Amino acid sequence: EAGVAQSPRYKIIEKRQSVAFWCNPISGHATLYWYQQILGQGPKLLIQFQNNGVVDDSQLPKDRFSAERLKGVDSTLKIQPAKLEDSAVYLCASSKGGTGVETQYFGPGTRLLVL
Amino acid sequence: DAKTTQPPSMDCAEGRAANLPCNHSTISGNEYVYWYRQIHSQGPQYIIHGLKNNETNEMASLIITEDRKSSTLILPHATLRDTAVYYCIVRVGMGYGNKLVFGAGTILRVKS
Numbered sequence: 001e002a003g004v005a006q007s008p009r010y011k012i013i014e015k016r017q018s019v020a021f022w023c024n025p026i027s028g029h030a031t032l033y034w035y036q037q038i039l040g041q042g043p044k045l046l047i048q049f050q051n052n053g054v055v056d057d058s059q060l061p062k063d064r065f066s067a068e069r070l071k072g073v074d075s076t077l078k079i080q081p082a083k084l085e086d087s088a089v090y091l092c093a094s095s096k097g098g099t100g101v102e103t104q105y106f107g108p109g110t111r112l113l114v115l
Numbered sequence: 116d117a118k119t120t121q122p123p124s125m126d127c128a129e130g131r132a133a134n135l136p137c138n139h140s141t142i143s144g145n146e147y148v149y150w151y152r153q154i155h156s157q158g159p160q161y162i163i164h165g166l167k168n169n170e171t172n173e174m175a176s177l178i179i180t181e182d183r184k185s186s187t188l189i190l191p192h193a194t195l196r197d198t199a200v201y202y203c204i205v206r207v208g209m210g211y212g213n214k215l216v217f218g219a220g221t222i223l224r225v226k227s
Contacts, residue, residue, distance in 0.1 A: 048214060106158030
């Protein structure tokens with residue numbers, strides 16, 4: 001079974017530029033998550049999708065971050081404009097979705113450096 | 116979600132059991148204890164979870180105290196590849212909208 005795929009793996013941009021990350025979840029997984037992990041900290045949830053609807057985006061800085069999950073499969077996370085403090089690893093995860101106890105499966109992440 | 120407290124780091128000799136403690140004194144009756152680990156430059160990996168009873172799988176064992184205020188993750192025969200950050204998380208496990216709230220975790224260093 002293929003895991004969660006993310007691209008690119010690394011990205012370097014200058015502040016005020018825009019950037020986009022892509023995630024392809026495990027086939028059949030209805031729930032998709034985006035996390036931000038700053039160096040030395042645990043991942044922090046930014047947004048959670050159930051199919052193509054948003055379940056939780058309370059921690060997403062909506063003035064500069066946006067995310068979409070068209071057709072309930074792939075997802076993109078965008079930052080525009082980027083700030084220095086956005087330097088982090090952006091992790092995508094997916095789970096089957098449902099009313100049971102859920103296990104989340106994580107991708108390898110995209111490492112972003114904002115100069 | 117209840118908060119968890121873990122030691123910032125631990126060392127373990129290769130081949131010995133690694134016992135990683137976690138305190139979750141404010142845990143509610145319907146909150147599960149989850150353990151994930153994150154090897155350098157990879158995404159977090161699920162290890163095990165439990166509610167009340169002790170659990171064991173091919174990776175580890177989870178021992179939860181009777182009052183559920185603390186737990187211990189046991190890696191029975193640690194190898195160098197088990198060097199990672201280990202996260203203890205408590206959350207409501209049922210239904211949509213449940214989420215993982217990660218703390219700083221415990222850095223486990225397995226040494227030869």
